[in-house]
Amino acid sequence: MMNSEPDSSHRLDILRDVLHQIETLRIKRQQEARDRPHPLLKRFSQQELADEACPTYRNLLEGRSRRVPNQTMIMQIAQYLECSAQERNNLLLAARYLPENLELEGIALKQALEQAQQVMGMLPYPAIIVTHTLSVHAANNAFQRVFEIPPLEALQKQQRHLFYFLFHRDFPMRARSTFNDQARDVWHVQASLGIDLFKHSNILYQFEPWYQQLIEQFSTLSDFRAYWGQESQEQEGKPLPQKNTPSKIVLSRNAETSELLPIQLRQIYISVCSHKYPCIAAFLPLDEAARVVFASLGSAKESSEHLSPYPVSHM
Structure with a gap:
């Protein structure tokens, strides 16, 4: 993480940014699934995200946990949300992690x-x-x-x-x-x-x-x-x-x-x-x-x- 030990206030700002990014992507995928059913029947609900990718997600949304997900968890969430390379890197940056190296261009x-x-x-x-x-x-x-x-x-x-x-x-x-x-x-x-x-x-x-x-x-x-x-x-x-x-x-x-x-x-x-x-x-x-x-x-x-x-x- 770029800031290894942020203070409590800064950590809440990071968590707010991360949750905003996740929810924006989740709602987008949910709307897409309504228009065209997902081949794996994903519903992209908050509960399904918690079940499939991040067990503490509901606690984070409700404020019972204030711990920013680690990098591995962010990648799992990105995988569940079927993120593009840019969307995945936006999630990593929101959590103050370095983005994944993309291919040379x-x-x-x-x-x-x-x-x-x-x-x-x-x-x-x-x-x-x-x-x-x-x-x-x-x-x-x-x-x-x-x-x-x-x-x-x-x-x-x-x-x-x-x-x-x-x-x-x-x-x-x-x-x-x-x-x-x-x-x-x-x-x-x-x-x-x-x-x-x-x-x-x-x-x-x-x-x-x-x-x-x-x-x-x-x-x-x-x-x-x-x-x-x-x-x-x-x-x-x-x-x-x-x-x-x-x-x-x-x-x-x-x-x-x-x-x-x-x-x-x-x-x-x-x-x-x-x-x-x-x-x-x-x-x-x-x-x-x-x-x-x-x-x-x-x-x-x-x-x-x-x-x-x-x-x-x-x-």
């Missing part, structure tokens, strides 16, 4: 993306740059060749997203990741982890309009809604798995022989700034077949660079 985001681009340019592995929405900002040549995807600029904006890469049946990445039973089983795990990663990275944004629009957009993709509806690791309170995650199995083409080989890859994330996003997702080779495919990309590149750009004249 403007010049800071531009600089972070430029730095990520520089780092990715030095990697010898397939890699992409993703933002917190899991949109794909950039992809290196190795990624495009290993997964045989078209250049990003050739894709529509809504297609430049990990969910599209994962779930669209006609997209090369899904087709090449489900070529046999073992690969299909791994793909199922990767799809669930992709959903969990999005939910975990955007848990504070789930009531933002862009979040809802994004889910609606991808709900047209095969299997997406089924995976989205599964209970996530984050919802169960479990940490997202890092170790023991199965390696990615994909069919990739040897650039020298054109032979399709099943290869195993390990996906890692590389941060480039103080925020988690934007970050680089890189794919490391785990078996000999993957190393052969990666080496062939370099050999093919060297061969093309050594070709003369001019026609050879014969004497």
Whole structure:
């Protein structure tokens, strides 16, 4: 809290501000629920708020308690009231807590993306740059060749997203990741982890309009809604798995022989700034077949660079 030990008068002012913010939001949600019934049948009453998020809420309203809710309780109230990021931060500020760090934007985001681009340019592995929405900002040549995807600029904006890469049946990445039973089983795990990663990275944004629009957009993709509806690791309170995650199995083409080989890859994330996003997702080779495919990309590149750009004249 910005003032760790406010006096009694100041504490009452803070509590008054907090309750005003909460009641303003609660009444707004209640009116919205009257016009359009809530899918979970929430009524947004004072008693329901007390039952679901803050057991002392009635005591606070009636003056039997004058203790400002702690930061965790404020976040629980914001979650119950389905606050947007701005509404949540307004609640935190009213209680004199520091607002949650939002994602980078403007010049800071531009600089972070430029730095990520520089780092990715030095990697010898397939890699992409993703933002917190899991949109794909950039992809290196190795990624495009290993997964045989078209250049990003050739894709529509809504297609430049990990969910599209994962779930669209006609997209090369899904087709090449489900070529046999073992690969299909791994793909199922990767799809669930992709959903969990999005939910975990955007848990504070789930009531933002862009979040809802994004889910609606991808709900047209095969299997997406089924995976989205599964209970996530984050919802169960479990940490997202890092170790023991199965390696990615994909069919990739040897650039020298054109032979399709099943290869195993390990996906890692590389941060480039103080925020988690934007970050680089890189794919490391785990078996000999993957190393052969990666080496062939370099050999093919060297061969093309050594070709003369001019026609050879014969004497």
